Amino acid sequence: MSPISKTKGIRVLTLMAAMAGTLCTAAATQPWDQPIPEPATESTAQTIKLAEQLNTVGARFFGAHWCPACKEQMKLFGKQAGANLNYVECGLPDKYPDQLRQCRDENIRSIPTWTRPGSTRLQGVQSINTLERWSGLRPQPLN
Known part of the structure; x- marks a missing residue:
């Protein structure tokens, strides 16, 4: 193989690798459209x-854009997973009246609060492990 062909082949492989990385990144990233500020952290495979x-079991995360604990909860999920959460904003009634109605219908008295059909609600910032058990993703420990 001539030196020119070898160099050309390396360039093509480098370009293909760069394009594949760009496509994978673009496919995994969704625009942030939650009322709560976007977390600076990246998601992990576990949080995704x-x-x-949580979506499969119908869980909802009730919070408010101004709530430090709600921002901390979202930060635990990171950008990619956070964009996919069923987040209900309870703090912007003029902008999200339908979401405020959900907060009232669920009798939300403190935030953050997690609800899902047929289960107890969770209040306060929850660890990823707790939410995995609560959602059925991880089995409950035997006592």
Whole structure:
């Protein structure tokens, strides 16, 4: 193989690798459209899987854009998983009246609060492990 062909082949492989990385990144990233500020942290495979499970079981995360504990809860999920959570904003009644109605219907008295059909609600910032057990993603420990 001539030196020119070898160099050309390396350039093509480098370009293909760069394009593949760009496509993978673009596919995994969704625009942030939650009322709560976007977390600066990246999601992990664990938190992405948990967000999917929470959606599957109909879980909702009630919070407010100004709430430090709600921001901390969202930060535990990171950008990608956080974008996929069923987040209900209770603090902007003029902008999100339908979401405020959900907060009232669920009798939300403190935030953050997690609800899901047929289960007890969770109040306060919850660890990823607690939410995995609560959602059925991880089995409950035996006592």
